[in-house]
Amino acid sequence: MNLWWTEQQTPGLRLGLKCAAVLEQRRSAYQEVAVYATDTYGRMLALDDMVMTTEADEFVYHEMLAHPALTLCADPRRVLVVGGGDGGTVREVCRHAAVRRVVLAELDPEVTAVCRRHLAGLTSALDDPRVENVPGDGAAYLAGAGAGSFDVVLVDAPDPIGPAEGLFGAEFYAAAREALAPGGILVTQSESPFLHGDLIRRVQVAMRATFPAVALYWAVVPTYPGAMWTFSIARKPPFGDPWLAQRPAAPAGDFRYWSPQVQRAAFVLPPFVGALTEADS
Amino acid sequence: MNLWWTEQQTPGLRLGLKCAAVLEQRRSAYQEVAVYATDTYGRMLALDDMVMTTEADEFVYHEMLAHPALTLCADPRRVLVVGGGDGGTVREVCRHAAVRRVVLAELDPEVTAVCRRHLAGLTSALDDPRVENVPGDGAAYLAGAGAGSFDVVLVDAPDPIGPAEGLFGAEFYAAAREALAPGGILVTQSESPFLHGDLIRRVQVAMRATFPAVALYWAVVPTYPGAMWTFSIARKPPFGDPWLAQRPAAPAGDFRYWSPQVQRAAFVLPPFVGALTEADS
Numbered sequence: 001m002n003l004w005w006t007e008q009q010t011p012g013l014r015l016g017l018k019c020a021a022v023l024e025q026r027r028s029a030y031q032e033v034a035v036y037a038t039d040t041y042g043r044m045l046a047l048d049d050m051v052m053t054t055e056a057d058e059f060v061y062h063e064m065l066a067h068p069a070l071t072l073c074a075d076p077r078r079v080l081v082v083g084g085g086d087g088g089t090v091r092e093v094c095r096h097a098a099v100r101r102v103v104l105a106e107l108d109p110e111v112t113a114v115c116r117r118h119l120a121g122l123t124s125a126l127d128d129p130r131v132e133n134v135p136g137d138g139a140a141y142l143a144g145a146g147a148g149s150f151d152v153v154l155v156d157a158p159d160p161i162g163p164a165e166g167l168f169g170a171e172f173y174a175a176a177r178e179a180l181a182p183g184g185i186l187v188t189q190s191e192s193p194f195l196h197g198d199l200i201r202r203v204q205v206a207m208r209a210t211f212p213a214v215a216l217y218w219a220v221v222p223t224y225p226g227a228m229w230t231f232s233i234a235r236k237p238p239f240g241d242p243w244l245a246q247r248p249a250a251p252a253g254d255f256r257y258w259s260p261q262v263q264r265a266a267f268v269l270p271p272f273v274g275a276l277t278e279a280d281s
Numbered sequence: 282m283n284l285w286w287t288e289q290q291t292p293g294l295r296l297g298l299k300c301a302a303v304l305e306q307r308r309s310a311y312q313e314v315a316v317y318a319t320d321t322y323g324r325m326l327a328l329d330d331m332v333m334t335t336e337a338d339e340f341v342y343h344e345m346l347a348h349p350a351l352t353l354c355a356d357p358r359r360v361l362v363v364g365g366g367d368g369g370t371v372r373e374v375c376r377h378a379a380v381r382r383v384v385l386a387e388l389d390p391e392v393t394a395v396c397r398r399h400l401a402g403l404t405s406a407l408d409d410p411r412v413e414n415v416p417g418d419g420a421a422y423l424a425g426a427g428a429g430s431f432d433v434v435l436v437d438a439p440d441p442i443g444p445a446e447g448l449f450g451a452e453f454y455a456a457a458r459e460a461l462a463p464g465g466i467l468v469t470q471s472e473s474p475f476l477h478g479d480l481i482r483r484v485q486v487a488m489r490a491t492f493p494a495v496a497l498y499w500a501v502v503p504t505y506p507g508a509m510w511t512f513s514i515a516r517k518p519p520f521g522d523p524w525l526a527q528r529p530a531a532p533a534g535d536f537r538y539w540s541p542q543v544q545r546a547a548f549v550l551p552p553f554v555g556a557l558t559e560a561d562s
Contacts, residue, residue, distance in 0.1 A: 004295070012320030014285070016295030039293030040476070056475065060551075194337065194503050195321070220501045220509040222475050227508030228501040257551040265546035270341075270538040 005036050005044075007051055009225035010195060015051070017041065017223075023118045028110035035118040041223055043119055045086055047111070047158060051223045058088050058122065061189075063258035064219040064266065065231060066092035069152045069185040070099070071246045071263065072235070076151045077101065080179070082138030082167060084156030085111035087123035093154070094125040095251045102131045103150075105138035139166045139175065148181040155188035168203060173210040173234070180236045187233045190216070192226025193273045200230055200276045207234045213243045216277050217266040219257065230273070286317050286325075288332055290506035291476060296332070298322065298504075304399045309391035316399040322504055324400055326367055328392070328439060332504045339369050339403065342470075344539035345500040345547065346512060347373035350433045350466040351380070352527045352544065353516070357432045358382065361460070363419030363448060365437030366392035368404035374435070375406040376532045383412045384431075386419035420447045420456065429462040436469035449484060454491040454515070461517045468514045471497070473507025474554045481511055481557045488515045494524045497558050498547040500538065511554070 003022075007015045017038040025034040031048045038044050042055030053061065066089055070076045077100040081089050085106030093102050104126070106112060112133075116123045125131065134141055142153070153176050157167045166172060167188070176186045190196075190203045200216065207214045211234035221229045235243050244267060250260055269277070284303075288296045298319040306315040312329045319325050323336030334342065347370055351357045358381040360374050366387030374383050385407070387393060393414075397404045406412065415422055423434070434457050438448045447453060448469070457467045471477075471484045481497065488495045492515035502510045516524050525548060531541055550558070 006295075006297070010321050012299035013322075014287075014295070014297030016287070016297060018293035040291050041294075059553075192503070222473070222508040227503040254552070256553040259549075259552060261549045262551050265549035268540075268542045268546035270543050271535070271540060272340075272537040 005038070005046070007046070007049060013225065015223065015225075017044065024114050026110065026114070028108050030108045033108070033110050033114045035114055044223070045111075045115060045119060050158065052158065053086055053088060053122065054223050055119070055121065057221050057223055059256040060219050060221050061224075061229065062088035062092045063255055064217075065089055065154055065156060065187060065189060067251060067255075067258045068217060068231070068233065068263050068266070069154060069187045070096045071250065071260070072244060073151050073185050074183055074247065078150045078181075079103070079152045079154065080105065080142065080145070080150045082142065082153065082155045082157060083107070084154070085109070086115045086119060087112065087126045089154055089156045090131055091122065091125040094128045094130065095253055097252070099130060102128070103134055104131060105134045105136065105141040107135070107137055109135045137166075139172050142172070142179050143175045145179040147178055150179050151181050151184050153180060153184070153186045155186070157189070159191065168199070170206045170209060173207055177210050177236055182236060183239050184236045185233065186211070187231055190230045190232040192224065192228050193230060193276055194226035194228055196226065197276050200232070203232045204277050207232055211235060212237055213239060215244060215267060216269060216273070218269070218273065219266060286319070286327070288327070288330055294506065296504065296506075298325065305395050307391065307395070309389050311389045314389070314391050314395045316395055325504070326392075326396060326400060331439065333439065334367055334369060334403065335504050336400070336402065338502050338504055340537040341500050341502050342505075342510065343369035343373045344536055345498075346370055346435055346437060346468060346470060348532060348536075348539045349498060349512070349514065349544050349547070350435060350468045351377045352531060352541070353525060354432050354466050355464055355528065359431045359462075360384070360433045360435065361386065361423065361426070361431045363423065363434065363436045363438060364388070365435070366390070367396045367400060368393065368407045370435055370437045371412055372403065372406040375409045375411065376534055378533070380411060383409070384415050385412060386415045386417065386422045388416070388418055390416045420453050423453070423460050424456045426460040428459055431460050432462050432465050434461060434465070434467045436467070438470070440472065449480070451487045451490060454488055458491050458517055463517060464520050465517045466514065467492070468512055471511045471513040473505065473509050474511060474557055475507035475509055477507065478557050481513070484513045485558050488513055492516060493518055494520060496525060496548060497550060497554070499550070499554065500547060
């Protein structure tokens with residue numbers, strides 16, 4: 001079979017993945033949800049023909065979205081995951097013994113349903129008794145969550161076009177600050193400096209208008225456009241100095257990308273990336 | 282114009298780049314040498330339809346191939362670049378005031394000729410009086426270079442299939458050790474842990490059989506297959522402890538990816554990469 005799936009990553013950039021099988025392809029109320037068996041990167045979840053995650057590199061994104069916030073927060077008991085219906089982020093959050101409650105606010109329940117059928121490695125923690133599903137608009141959920149109701153908020157959303165647009169603006173960050181407990185932490189994926197420098201600047205500026213402590217860190221996700229993937233992180237007072245100091249107790253288990261040392265290294269920005277975080281930029 | 286250039290990165294993986302123009306396309310004695318004007322990543326040099334370098338990310342590869350070795354070496358006066366006919370590595374080497382002589386041993390003179398016409402940002406240092414062109418087989422040159430004739434050897438070669446195969450084996454590393462001065466350093470690109478873990482293991486094992494100090498570091502190059510790109514580094518005795526301690530004087534000028542801090546962070550390996558460097562693996 002010579003079947004190729006192609007993502008138009010930018011108007012001038014394509015990723016092509018040869019597929020052994022189309023495992024599922026359906027239209028939900030929001031988007032096309034599909035899982036392909038690719039030859040190179042294992043099974044892949046695609047939403048509207050964009051890679052969301054593949055078995056070969058999902059661990060990078062999910063470990064690096066979850067563990068920095070959870071190892072910085074003094075007592076991460078209550079965690080909100082906005083988006084993240086594939087379950088990968090929840091799986092990593094549940095590895096922290098301190099976590100008592102994980103709310104998963106995914107807009108599209110079909111994403112979770114499809115992943116349960118074909119990507120069980122991602123959804124393995126969704127039946128953890130600490131996990132609570134709250135299907136719907138994560139921004140609306142956050143706005144009504146009540147002051148101080150979460151210690152960590154992780155935004156695991158697709159690109160800020162279409163349904164996820166409301167998760168990348170000042171209004172959302174203000175709601176996150178309100179919903180966070182003192183010392184709480186917000187992390188959002190913020191795309192690639194090779195292709196989306198303007199978005200990174202915009203997210204950093206909007207976060208700094210709302211939070212007193214904001215930073216950027218990164219990891220490499222080969223199937224994402226530009227491959228060098230950033231995460232924007234913000235913290236609500238009070239916090240110690242330095243505000244990015246990790247708790248001594250690391251999460252238990254084996255990690256493939258994350259380690260306490262990798263986390264520290266991830267905040268070291270190449271100059272062309274650091275320039276995107278500067279206040280006057 | 283809807284013209285797409287495609288690299289078959291692996292049998293199941295393709296990179297597609299939309300091109301505004303084909304600037305040059307010719308067959309040399311060794312390979313097809315071409316330069317395209319891509320919409321997303323600027324001008325691109327391709328050899329046999331594989332990306333060698335693009336204007337948008339060449340700085341990552343060239344800065345990270347050159348500066349670690351040159352800042353670790355106590356007195357990097359004499360540098361050999363094997364391959365690297367596009368000039369990018371020589372450009373970075375020439376930023377070090379300590380360098381007195383740079384030998385460029387590129388197999389295919391057409392690569393340099395084509396880059397001089399279309400990628401002047403890469404070739405800008407090729408007329409530096411310290412640079413000496415030695416066209417031909419870099420492995421043969423190294424074998425005849427004489428004991429202790431170089432302080433740093435940088436292998437800037439394509440994938441270890443075809444002409445560059447001889448640059449990734451035990452015989453080459455033995456010749457490099459002989460040609461290096463005491464305390465001298467060898468660096469070779471060693472591809473991506475997402476796609477070429479076996480090559481990384483093989484290079485690390487072969488280097489460890491020849492050198493007492495071997496390590497791996499990495500950077501992100503979005504147009505290379507797997508994007509997470511490794512460099513294998515080895516050092517000939519004597520050297521201080523730690524053998525990866527940088528000289529206090531950094532090279533002058535502005536860098537886009539490299540910094541002393543980025544260099545240290547680049548040696549922090551995610552666990553799935555570190556596993557490739559373990560002796561018993």
